[in-house]
Amino acid sequence: MNVPRLIHRNVTRNPFRSGVVFSCAFLLAALPFAVTFITEGGRASLQRVLGRLGADLLIVPEGAEVKVETALLMGKPAPVWMPRENLDKIARMPEVARLSPQVHLATLAGASCCSASEMFIVVYEPDTDFTLRPWLDQHLGRELGPGEVIGGSQVFLPNPKANILVYGSPVSLKGNLARSGTGLDQTLFMTSETAREVARMSKTRAEQELVVPTNQISAILVKLQPGTLPERVAARIAREVSGVTVIQSPALFQATRRELTGLMRIIFVILTLVWLLSVTVAGLIFSLAAHERRRELGVLRALGSSRAFVFRLLLAEAAALAFAGAAGGIALCLTLAFCFQEAIVFLLKIPFLFPPPLLLAALVLGGLLVALLSVVLAALVPIWRISRMEPAQAMRE
Amino acid sequence: MIHLKQVTKVYPSDGANSVTALRELTLVVQRGDFVVIKGRSGSGKTTALNLMAGLTRPTSGLVELEGVDLWSLPDRQQSAMRNYRMGFVFQFPSLLPSLTVLENVILPTIFGPGLAPGEAAAQAKNLLATVGLEDKLTAFPRQLSAGQQQRVVIARSLINQPEILMADEPTSNLDEQTEREIIAILEKVHRLQGVTVVMVTHTPYISTPGALILELAEGRLAKQSRI
Numbered sequence: 001m002n003v004p005r006l007i008h009r010n011v012t013r014n015p016f017r018s019g020v021v022f023s024c025a026f027l028l029a030a031l032p033f034a035v036t037f038i039t040e041g042g043r044a045s046l047q048r049v050l051g052r053l054g055a056d057l058l059i060v061p062e063g064a065e066v067k068v069e070t071a072l073l074m075g076k077p078a079p080v081w082m083p084r085e086n087l088d089k090i091a092r093m094p095e096v097a098r099l100s101p102q103v104h105l106a107t108l109a110g111a112s113c114c115s116a117s118e119m120f121i122v123v124y125e126p127d128t129d130f131t132l133r134p135w136l137d138q139h140l141g142r143e144l145g146p147g148e149v150i151g152g153s154q155v156f157l158p159n160p161k162a163n164i165l166v167y168g169s170p171v172s173l174k175g176n177l178a179r180s181g182t183g184l185d186q187t188l189f190m191t192s193e194t195a196r197e198v199a200r201m202s203k204t205r206a207e208q209e210l211v212v213p214t215n216q217i218s219a220i221l222v223k224l225q226p227g228t229l230p231e232r233v234a235a236r237i238a239r240e241v242s243g244v245t246v247i248q249s250p251a252l253f254q255a256t257r258r259e260l261t262g263l264m265r266i267i268f269v270i271l272t273l274v275w276l277l278s279v280t281v282a283g284l285i286f287s288l289a290a291h292e293r294r295r296e297l298g299v300l301r302a303l304g305s306s307r308a309f310v311f312r313l314l315l316a317e318a319a320a321l322a323f324a325g326a327a328g329g330i331a332l333c334l335t336l337a338f339c340f341q342e343a344i345v346f347l348l349k350i351p352f353l354f355p356p357p358l359l360l361a362a363l364v365l366g367g368l369l370v371a372l373l374s375v376v377l378a379a380l381v382p383i384w385r386i387s388r389m390e391p392a393q394a395m396r397e
Numbered sequence: 398m399i400h401l402k403q404v405t406k407v408y409p410s411d412g413a414n415s416v417t418a419l420r421e422l423t424l425v426v427q428r429g430d431f432v433v434i435k436g437r438s439g440s441g442k443t444t445a446l447n448l449m450a451g452l453t454r455p456t457s458g459l460v461e462l463e464g465v466d467l468w469s470l471p472d473r474q475q476s477a478m479r480n481y482r483m484g485f486v487f488q489f490p491s492l493l494p495s496l497t498v499l500e501n502v503i504l505p506t507i508f509g510p511g512l513a514p515g516e517a518a519a520q521a522k523n524l525l526a527t528v529g530l531e532d533k534l535t536a537f538p539r540q541l542s543a544g545q546q547q548r549v550v551i552a553r554s555l556i557n558q559p560e561i562l563m564a565d566e567p568t569s570n571l572d573e574q575t576e577r578e579i580i581a582i583l584e585k586v587h588r589l590q591g592v593t594v595v596m597v598t599h600t601p602y603i604s605t606p607g608a609l610i611l612e613l614a615e616g617r618l619a620k621q622s623r624i
Contacts, residue, residue, distance in 0.1 A: 001500045001517070003507055006507070010495060013495035295491075299485075299487070299491045299493075302450070304477065304505055305480075305508040308472075390454060391447075391453070395487070
């Protein structure tokens with residue numbers, strides 16, 4: 001017989017009472033954890049996409065920024081166009097170190113000439129590209145050849161030897177990028193040479209011809225010279241190149257960030273209400289339990305336990321239940337998130353990636369602490385009251 | 398050993414009226430005494446016992462144990478004193494329902510530095526054998542009769558080898574046969590171990606020679622005699 005065993009026996013002997021406190025702690029930990037986990041997951045995902053783009057500036061046709069962001073984040077293709085000559089105008093600026101154009105395309109919807117319906121296709125130019133270059137160097141060790149493509153993490157083939165059909169042309173999947181938790185995971189990347197060949201063959205092989213305009217592009221990724229102020233170059237481009245919108249890298253996906261922040265605000269209000277309700281219920285349960293166990297606690301005091309011992313014993317019982325409930329809640333959230341990562345992206349329409357391990361550990365710790373402190377706070381007054389009672393008074397009916 | 402000096406105990410009640418349970422009561426319990434407190438319902442018997450044990454604070458007057466005012470001690474020392482100098486047998490079922498018989502008997506040892514865990518278990522088994530319950534070590538209180546539960550409580554009260562045993566109507570809910578057995582155990586403990594016993598009871602089966610009978614009436618000592 002020892003104190004931990006006494007705590008264990010006391011906690012397990014009334015399943016209803018313990019169950020209610022467990023549930024309160026479960027909610028107190030699981031809800032804030034789930035919310036911060038998803039929003040941090042969203043931020044981690046955006047961070048990875050930004051890192052992968054590797055650009056200081058993204059230049060898109062005027063008014064098309066939301067369409068481009070939606071295409072990149074949700075994989076919803078919406079081809080937009082601007083004159084290719086913009087590329088030359090920007091390339092002439094001395095602050096620009098490198099720049100690379102992209103053409104955004106989409107496969108046909110429900111057509112037998114395309115393996116996937118409405119799939120987002122990013123066409124890049126190998127000579128200038130710096131977005132896919134690191135992956136190609138590391139994983140393939142060479143350029144993509146004609147008819148070769150790479151896909152996002154969710155692009156796969158049931159038979160590895162099979163090809164993907166794009167506008168009637170078979171293309172070979174040479175590898176997959178790491179998961180980003182965005183629409184880029186369902187995107188196909190091909191060189192401009194492959195895109196032109198697919199477009200040429202589509203005249204005879206596809207249900208509808210693929211048109212890749214030679215003098216039009218969808219976006220320009222710009223890398224600046226070291227020490228250059230991006231806002232100054234952005235202003236200059238906006239001034240000198242008409243019909244474009246310049247997005248600075250940190251400001252990219254602002255709409256999604258705002259959405260996440262808005263979501264957070266609404267959920268914060270709900271969380272506050274749930275917190276108040278849970279703490280009240282837990283407090284009520286502890287009040288009832290303290291009253292119900294008055295005589296038993298009086299006996300403990302008579303047998304020689306001090307006020308401080310009774311106080312610590314009851315607090316430890318509350319903390320044990322809170323910890324178990326919180327751990328259960330967080331474990332369930334993590335399991336669900338792990339099993340349904342893709343569903344989070346598609347159902348909530350936000351990018352999502354498991355946050356980095358350190359941040360994840362901090363979130364788990366935070367969730368546990370919130371539940372632990374809340375339950376202990378709720379239990380504090382009834383526990384303090386009962387532990388202050390004279391043994392004889394506590395034992396009286 | 399225990400000295401109540403001019404002790405008054407008033408219980409505040411919900412309304413304006415309060416209840417005076419003891420009125421300037423003075424009494425002395427000597428080491429090795431077997432004291433029986435009697436009296437009608439509401440005469441202050443249980444309050445007197447609670448005061449002697451430090452379970453309730455007197456409204457006025459002093460409660461001394463070996464010359465030390467109990468209520469001048471901080472809670473920690475008072476609790477420690479109850480833990481290793483006193484044993485308690487209550488009128489109501491006082492075993493913890495979630496603990497086994499053996500664990501209930503060991504329970505008081507976890508509040509103080511008294512016995513090591515192994516020692517405590519051995520001592521508890523001895524005591525349970527003494528009260529005839531060596532075969533119920535792993536049983537839970539709900540599996541025992543009222544008489545058996547009270548025997549476990551007696552074993553628990555003796556685990557820290559106390560000097561004083563306080564019993565508040567320990568046989569009130571028992572049949573006659575069990576009542577005799579419980580009283581016999583308490584008398585045996587007094588006789589063989591020299592434990593001072595203070596017992597509130599109405600039982601006619603006390604046979605300890607020289608037992609001190611204190612009779613209370615309306616919060617005062619009405620009569621004092623010895624068997």
